[in-house]
Amino acid sequence: MKLADxxxxxxxxxxxxxxxxxxxxxxxxxxxxxxxxxxASWRGQYDSEAGAFRRxxxxxxxxxxxxxxxxAAGLAETDDPIPGDVGLVRYEKAIMLAIRASFGWACKMxxxxxxxxxxxxxxxxxxxxxxx
Numbered sequence: 001m002k003l004a005d006x007x008x009x010x011x012x013x014x015x016x017x018x019x020x021x022x023x024x025x026x027x028x029x030x031x032x033x034x035x036x037x038x039x040a041s042w043r044g045q046y047d048s049e050a051g052a053f054r055r056x057x058x059x060x061x062x063x064x065x066x067x068x069x070x071x072a073a074g075l076a077e078t079d080d081p082i083p084g085d086v087g088l089v090r091y092e093k094a095i096m097l098a099i100r101a102s103f104g105w106a107c108k109m110x111x112x113x114x115x116x117x118x119x120x121x122x123x124x125x126x127x128x129x130x131x132x
Contacts, residue, residue, distance in 0.1 A: 001032040003084050003099070007106060011113040018047045022096040023066075025108035026086045029099050030073065033084070033126055038066075038073040062095045063088060063122060075124035087123030095121060 006029050013020040027039040037043075046052045059065035066088055070077075081087050081100040089098045089105045091114070098105040104117040 003029075003101070006032060006099075007101070007113075010108065011106075013108075015108060015110045015112075016047075017049060017052055018042075018044065020108060021052070022098065022108050023052075025106075026097040026099050029084075030075070030086060030126055034073070034075075036073045038069040038075070042069075062097075066097055067122065070124045075126065078123050078125045081120060081123035081125075082127070084127035085123050085125055088121040089118040090121060091116075091118055 010020070010025050010028060015021060018024070023039060023042070027037060031037040042055070046055055056062050056065050059068065070086070075086075078085060083100050083102045085100045087098055087100060087105065088095050089107065091107065091109075096107050096109070098107040098118070100106075100120075100123070101115050104115045105120065106113070106115045107118075
């Protein structure tokens with residue numbers, strides 16, 4: 001699957017916690033490309049903002065929670081994310097899971113689909129860079 005195809009397909013889905021949110025958006029990409037689902041234990045476990053935040057808080061917060069799931073899925077951390085990698089980014093007061101695009105980070109949000117040059121807190125390699 002191409003990244004642009006994922007953006008087109010996932011970007012037009014209405015936001016829905018647990019089905020079409022920032023985490024499912026990024027993890028669906030990882031599943032399509034790598035065949036492993038970092039959200040496997042989360043799917044069907046929340047359907048509201050309160051439910052998502054409760055599960056995240058129980059796991060130590062967004063950074064610890066996502067880090068654990070990405071490590072369990074076999075994704076290596078990277079300090080130099082490239083298009084197709086996933087990362088935790090800051091947007092306003094929130095930390096969200098996003099996909100690196102060529103011109104910023106792509107996020108699924110309640111208000112729509114955003115691609116912007118956001119601050120990356122932590123990132124994981126999804127696609128290996130091409131070798132010359």
